[in-house]
Amino acid sequence: MEISGIFSALIIGAIIGILGRLALPGRQHIALWLTIIIGIVAAFIGAAIAHGFGVADTKGVDWIEWLIQIGLAAVGVSFADRSSGSRRGSRRLSRR
Template sequence: MEISGVISALVIGIIIGVLGRLVVPGRQHIGILWTIVVGIAAALLGSAIAAGFGVANTKGPDWIEWFIQIALAAVGVAALDRARFRR
């Protein structure tokens, strides 16, 4: 993987993580670094799921892929928040 691919994965992960965090209602008790980590994981997993369903490469914006990624990020943020809140 080239450096441009790593940088774009980080930027997309940040965006997906922040959007996923905005979807979850209430205040989350996780830091920005955890939000970025969850966003990167959700972006990678969401891309794989979208490719599996055959909706990763469409004409125009890949809305379905973005929806999958944001939903996964929201689930990840909520799960991490609940796990950290129980402590």
């Protein structure tokens, strides 16, 4: 993979992370940088899954690949939000 390919993968990963965050209802209590990291990871894993099912290289926009990636990002953001929420709750209880 060339430098331009890595750079575009990072940009697309960031977009996927933000779209995954927007797909979830309510407010997520995680940092934006963590959302972007989750999106980048979801983009790579989603691309591998799409290639495995043979739906990644179609004519035009690869909508199925995008949906897989955004779904993975939403799951990742939700998991990170719940993980950080449990730590916040334990801090609240320990202060009382």
